[in-house]
Amino acid sequence: MATFFQQLVNGLTLGSIYALVALGYTMVYGIMELINFAHGDMVMVGALVTLSLTHVLAGLGVPLALALPLSLLGAMAVCMALGWLIERVAYRPLRRAPRLAPLITAIGLSMVIEQVAALLWGRGYLTFSLPVSRVWNLGGVVVTPIQTGVLGLSLLLMWGLLWLVRKTSLGRAMRATAQNPEVARLMGVDTDQVISMTFVLGSALAAVAGLMVVAYYGIGNYTMGFMLGLKAFTAAVLGGIGSLAGAMWGGLLLGVVEALGAGYIGDVTGGLFGSNYKDVFAFLVLIGVLIFHPQGLLGGRAGEKV
């Protein structure tokens, strides 16, 4: 039973990161029906910028408690600027193009971002270790401060985003744009600006997710956004693409499924497959959802779409 709860904790941690990234996919899809496949790489950019800035600040003698939040803010600023730029330069000119064009553009962008990152940071693995050795042992279930930090910050950000979308003027403008962009414009909503803001918000969340990934795994690399992006996309589809709450539940659920799968696959298959097959579960879920319930868990439900 300890394995179960341990994997549940691990899965929720991982899942909350997926959820943050999935929100970026689902917001952009909700508002302009575009799958922004470069979004996963935004997480990588956020991770590597945070990592580099922390090293630089630590080298200057800034204490970690200050260096880490400063680095995160720096990474968020970089990602927000990059997200804004990508929308402006790559997607906006394709607003009226057939849907395949922006999709291919997204894949191309993903490659460009990865290769530029490889030039800047090299192709090796960069390490990142936070000096937190303390762990809590709750009846055989080990919980680390990083895990609680990841989970807590994710929940806070998700709550903040829901509040923004449901209760603010910008959020209403986003929902109006998602439901009917032409009418939104006629009612005075600058939909171009709303779309820009959507990319900026999603990119900021991706930057935070980037910090979480390097803090949790302790390493970063220019390709780290690819698999993460695919899984977050799976989470968004699982929850119902376009639905904010769906992205959150989808992310958490996918993280738990993956962790439990990885925890038990060895036992179930008599050691034939190990936990290195954990990535399989996400894609089994994706295939399953697409075949049996393509609208996802919360897809198509009124009011949630952004």
Added chain:
Amino acid sequence: MDEYPLLVAERIGKHFGGLRALQGVSLSLGEKTITGLIGPNGAGKTTFFNVLTGIYKPDEGTVHFAGAPLPSGKPHRVAERGIARTFQNIRLFSQMTVLENVMVGRHLRTRAGLLGALFKTAGTLREEQAIRDRAFQLLEFVGIAAHATRVAATLSYGDQRRLEIARALATDPRLLALDEPAAGMNAMERKRLGGLLEQIRNMGTAVLLIEHDVRWVMGLCDRITVLDHGERIAEGTPREVQTDLRVIEAYLGTSRSVTA
């Protein structure tokens, strides 16, 4: 009656491929007036609205509003300048609540940016409350405040039309353009709508409306412009237009074919 015209559209032309939807159409209207735009189906009325609100760029002609040219092809800038509209086929944000629909209309009169929203500054919270109060006030004005928290799609047809008017009014327009606001309404509802539009005019917002019910329009409007086949065939007071031979022909066919 008015010192200067609020809207001056001059010789507007718009064609789609070979189809001439509008040809040399001029229309001007003053503040505190209700102007009717009538004509048979396909006369170009809705096309004219789309030019006016920036959805279409006119191929010929200019539109001046409150003394300055209107930006074409940028509907949100037109809304900012003070023209708001409703639609022939109702187009609400159907999954949002009634109140939220109206609050969207306040967006362009809102200052708060992303940072203000994120940090919940006192100014942002105050502004949000002001938006809410104003939206509620407008719902009361059009008479559907009781339904404020309902999802817009669940309203009755007539109430949805009223909601569209409230949403348009939320942008603080100087000109309210209504595309067949009375469509599908019975005589009783039409009468109430007419009263509402007169109130809007008297409060200082000009009204331009497309309508098919000629008798209703004649009783309501200060001036009327008649379009047929994309051209303006008459303009004047209801009485002048009513007796215009070209108008009678457009609606009834040529006098010869009527008598024949």
